[in-house]
Amino acid sequence: MPHPLRVHIESVCKLTDEEFEYIITHFTLLKHKKHSPLIREGDLVKHEYFVLKGCLRSYITDANTGKEFTYSFAAENWWVSEREAFTKHTPATTTVECLEDCELLALTYENRIKLGREIWKYEHYVSMKTNLGYVALQKRLQLMIMGNTKERFENFVEQYPQLYRRVPKTLIASYLGVSRETISRLYRK
Amino acid sequence: MPHPLRVHIESVCKLTDEEFEYIITHFTLLKHKKHSPLIREGDLVKHEYFVLKGCLRSYITDANTGKEFTYSFAAENWWVSEREAFTKHTPATTTVECLEDCELLALTYENRIKLGREIWKYEHYVSMKTNLGYVALQKRLQLMIMGNTKERFENFVEQYPQLYRRVPKTLIASYLGVSRETISRLYRK
Numbered sequence: 001m002p003h004p005l006r007v008h009i010e011s012v013c014k015l016t017d018e019e020f021e022y023i024i025t026h027f028t029l030l031k032h033k034k035h036s037p038l039i040r041e042g043d044l045v046k047h048e049y050f051v052l053k054g055c056l057r058s059y060i061t062d063a064n065t066g067k068e069f070t071y072s073f074a075a076e077n078w079w080v081s082e083r084e085a086f087t088k089h090t091p092a093t094t095t096v097e098c099l100e101d102c103e104l105l106a107l108t109y110e111n112r113i114k115l116g117r118e119i120w121k122y123e124h125y126v127s128m129k130t131n132l133g134y135v136a137l138q139k140r141l142q143l144m145i146m147g148n149t150k151e152r153f154e155n156f157v158e159q160y161p162q163l164y165r166r167v168p169k170t171l172i173a174s175y176l177g178v179s180r181e182t183i184s185r186l187y188r189k
Numbered sequence: 190m191p192h193p194l195r196v197h198i199e200s201v202c203k204l205t206d207e208e209f210e211y212i213i214t215h216f217t218l219l220k221h222k223k224h225s226p227l228i229r230e231g232d233l234v235k236h237e238y239f240v241l242k243g244c245l246r247s248y249i250t251d252a253n254t255g256k257e258f259t260y261s262f263a264a265e266n267w268w269v270s271e272r273e274a275f276t277k278h279t280p281a282t283t284t285v286e287c288l289e290d291c292e293l294l295a296l297t298y299e300n301r302i303k304l305g306r307e308i309w310k311y312e313h314y315v316s317m318k319t320n321l322g323y324v325a326l327q328k329r330l331q332l333m334i335m336g337n338t339k340e341r342f343e344n345f346v347e348q349y350p351q352l353y354r355r356v357p358k359t360l361i362a363s364y365l366g367v368s369r370e371t372i373s374r375l376y377r378k
Contacts (some may be wrong), residue, residue, distance in 0.1 A: 060331050060334075062335060069331065069334045071327070071330060071331050083320065083324050083327065084324045084327070084328075087320055087321070087324065094331075116313060116316070120309060120312065123305075123313055123316055124305060124306075127305070127315050127319060130316060130319045130320050132276070133323060134322060134323045134326065135272050135273045135277075137326045137327065137330065138260070138261075138273070138326065141260060141333070142258065144330070145249075145259075145366045146249065146251060175334075177333065
């Protein structure tokens with residue numbers, strides 16, 4: 001079976017065996033236990049991660065109330081990091097925690113830039129995938145502005161059926177910006 | 190004075206005169222009148238646009254109620270298009286209209302890919318700028334999930350002081366997902 005990262009890159013452009021073998025040498029394998037934080041608020045973020053196994057969530061904590069707001073999930077074959085901190089070299093303003101035991105491939109910022117510079121296909125892959133992520137985020141924002149809770153929930157189930165089954169209801173409620181009661185009602189339908 | 194598009198690209202990486210002169214040959218100058226739609230719902234979207242002059246807004250229309258929801262603005266030195274339709278070659282689900290008379294530089298999808306392939310710096314520029322756009326969108330979504338209207342407004346004024354002065358209040362209210370009354374109250378403060 002081809003490597004999951006190779007499959008992911010090749011959904012944008014095909015690689016030779018040599019290219020992929022070179023790319024993969026820039027990554028480090030990491031294991032993280034369930035409930036452990038991968039990134040904490042205030043951390044400098046030196047890596048982005050490709051998820052081989054497990055599920056994670058990113059959340060922001062209200063400084064006044066201490067309340068947590070989940071704003072994204074990640075599972076197998078997704079990239080996860082604290083994008084702003086990773087890109088701008090500023091301290092993380094959000095937390096990323098493992099919801100399950102996780103296996104991750106870590107890439108440093110220096111190696112991300114180096115790979116893009118050396119292998120045009122890698123830069124193109126990042127550019128296209130970021131663009132698709134942008135589109136997905138925009139869709140989510142549009143549904144939020146339009147205020148349609150039911151459509152937001154249906155869109156989530158359709159886009160991420162694997163998360164819908166794996167992630168606690170309360171976290172999905174937080175992600176969608178709705179109450180726990182609303183989410184329970186929507187689940188029952 | 191250097192060309193605004195050159196300044197924008199060079200905020201990511203410096204170009205030689207030859208590189209920029211080659212890049213700019215791939216763009217076409219367009220003029221659009223105030224109130225005219227640049228992209229209509231249902232259109233196939235063949236171009237993305239760099240704004241030389243003017244201001245635009247993108248909005249989505251609720252199919253049931255006909256109500257419009259503004260989800261983004263663009264002004265000088267911003268890129269604008271219907272990103273999903275442009276990338277996936279699907280019909281546009283949103284409308285982009287000129288709020289003022291506009292001058293735009295249009296780039297076709299084929300030329301976007303060609304430039305990225307021929308000039309690594311261009312691919313890197315797109316990749317880095319998309320990433321920053323993603324971060325900005327994420328911030329906006331986080332503030333929306335956290336439900337803090339005042340912070341959302343302040344964040345908007347701080348990030349886009351030029352829009353705050355140029356764009357009608359009702360459109361900013363729609364963008365922030367708050368009522369017109371709330372926005373008037375915030376403006377007075």
